[in-house]
Amino acid sequence: MLFHQSLPKPNPSKAPPAFYRLRDVMRITALSRSTVYRRIAEGRFPEPVHLGGRASAWPSAALQAWIDDPEGYRRAMPQP
Template sequence: MLVADRIVRMKTVLARAGLSRSTIYRKIAEGTFPAQVRISVNGAGWRESDIDRWIADPAGWRATNEPTKGRKDDDRTDAIRT
């Protein structure tokens, strides 16, 4: 049976990661910290499992499992022919 992954908010991430808010956002942009997950129009959080993996190996963590924007197979315009 699968267990649902908990979504944690910024306050929890700050406490667990031991980083400042600006450092977290900088590391997200660099691809060295897990990206947020949108949970509502005005809310976002992190999957707790992603934070756990980052804490286990902060120097070795890379955003290889994150979806990349602008990938060729994500571009749906190729399917539309006029």
């Protein structure tokens, strides 16, 4: 008897997600949670945006800017 496994359906949308949650950020960057938040405090990693309630995530454009130049990334500091 032959068993047929159903293959996962291809994702029709090739667009990246608009936001990445911490779990995804840690997987993509290979940084630990503590390292991500330490670098945020130092201005060397993008800050997450609050999505509502207790949810926060990183915009894909901000994360891509860090990926493009992780050592040279500096968050723009707000002007007084």
